[in-house]
Amino acid sequence: MIRTEIGGIVNISRRKAVRMIAVSSALFCSGFGDVLAGKPEVSDQINNVISGSQAREVDVFLDVPEIAENGNQVKVAFEIESPMSESDFVKEVYIMADGNPAPNVAKFNFTPYSGECFASTRMRLSKTQDVYLVAKFNDGTHSITQSTIKVTIGGCGG
């Protein structure tokens, strides 16, 4: 099985709970896209990405820790519900962090060859902050979710 890393049998209830929270925040945020971001750089970036596109209601699961003891290595994983077919797939996924010196963290470009839409990496966080995920679909719609991470020791060397 491929998903053991994200959540095995033991974790199913927690995972579902987190997913429900993530989905509800995605639905909440998608309706208030213009006012959701606290920091101007991040809201500018998000508005750049989603400008002129419709919000789509879809399961977006952003898996980040609630508390990161070491801001140098913070796991960030996500999973987005999508058939990943030629006609309907997730094209781009942006990860942004509003408390870092530069808000952009990474941009993932998927293709229909992916089969499913999930990925993970590790990021640096300088302080306690919100992390945003913006997904863009091939038909131009988008979906946003966010999560707050408490950081004990900052990871940007400053």
Added chain:
Amino acid sequence: MSKIKPRAKIPKEAELDEVIEIKTLIRHPMHSGRVKDVDGKTIPRLIINKFAAMFNGKVVFTVNLEPSISSNPYISFPFKVKEEGTFELSWEEDGGNQYKLTKSLKVI
């Protein structure tokens, strides 16, 4: 300075239509351009800024990385097996250096 060394964990064989997870790691300091060394001089920015995965010559997945990515960047991503072939993974550093890795995949 440790040597920059890419690694990838890909199943050697997979079933048709199976979605496999590919895990990659490259040993790289990812200097963000904001850290100072012991003499107080800023270490210039030097990061891996692009990762690309090709399968049989087709681009299947890419990532644009920013300085906010940790050192020794780890990336995992999905791939749906449709045919046998070869993965070509490449990491591109600021300044154009490329690090490459190829791995083959069998269908059972």
